[in-house]
Amino acid sequence: MESANQGLLSDAMTDVPVDNAAAARTCAPEGLTLAEEEELRSELAKVEEEIGTLRQVLAAKERHCGELKRKLGLTPLDGLKQNLSKSWHDVQVSNAYVKTSEKLGEWNDKVTQSDLYLSASSTLEDWNEKLTQSEAYKKTQETLSQAGQKTSAALSNVGSVISRKLGDMRNSATFKSFEDRVGTIKSRVVGSRENSTDGLHSPSGAGDKAPQDNAPF
Numbered sequence: 001m002e003s004a005n006q007g008l009l010s011d012a013m014t015d016v017p018v019d020n021a022a023a024a025r026t027c028a029p030e031g032l033t034l035a036e037e038e039e040l041r042s043e044l045a046k047v048e049e050e051i052g053t054l055r056q057v058l059a060a061k062e063r064h065c066g067e068l069k070r071k072l073g074l075t076p077l078d079g080l081k082q083n084l085s086k087s088w089h090d091v092q093v094s095n096a097y098v099k100t101s102e103k104l105g106e107w108n109d110k111v112t113q114s115d116l117y118l119s120a121s122s123t124l125e126d127w128n129e130k131l132t133q134s135e136a137y138k139k140t141q142e143t144l145s146q147a148g149q150k151t152s153a154a155l156s157n158v159g160s161v162i163s164r165k166l167g168d169m170r171n172s173a174t175f176k177s178f179e180d181r182v183g184t185i186k187s188r189v190v191g192s193r194e195n196s197t198d199g200l201h202s203p204s205g206a207g208d209k210a211p212q213d214n215a216p217f
Contacts, residue, residue, distance in 0.1 A: 032040075069079065091097050111117055131137055169175055
């Protein structure tokens with residue numbers, strides 16, 4: 001009996017229409033009248049409709065922009081470079097960048113004009129002057145200069161000695177005897193080649209003999 005009554009109650013509840021607007025009004029913030037709520041909802045619908053229209057227009061503009069870039073031969077890399085250049089320019093002209101540059105310039109001026117910086121620079125200059133005018137520094141420079149001069153002189157002497165040795169070797173009796181032997185061998189080789197060439201071009205011995213007279217008796 002109870003189950004039958006519960007079934008009838010559930011069927012009756014499902015047949016009752018649900019007013020979404022009324023349900024939404026019940027969830028509306030407190031302090032708003034029905035007229036104000038309706039006005040705000042109407043304005044919200046208009047704004048959402050405008051946003052949808054603007055998205056469609058933006059998509060059409062982006063497609064048109066892509067077609068123009070394709071016709072001009074512009075690649076995505078060119079677009080990226082252009083965007084980076086524009087972004088860097090925007091950063092340079094931004095208030096934060098300008099203020100940071102001004103602050104860095106002021107800090108640099110303060111550091112370079114501070115007593116500590118001037119004292120350190122003066123101390124370094126004094127140390128440099130004392131070092132370059134010290135006896136150890138001068139002796140080191142003189143030693144390096146003398147070592148360079150001695151090295152150059154030694155290399156020059158080695159070249160002269162080698163040239164002189166080569167000249168003495170060419171003028172020695174052994175070298176001249178070797179040249180004479182080479183010349184003799186060369187003359188013999190050339191003479192043997194000439195003799196062999198003459199033997200090839202001369203007529204054979206059998207050709208020089210007179211033909212025999214075979215006349216009959």
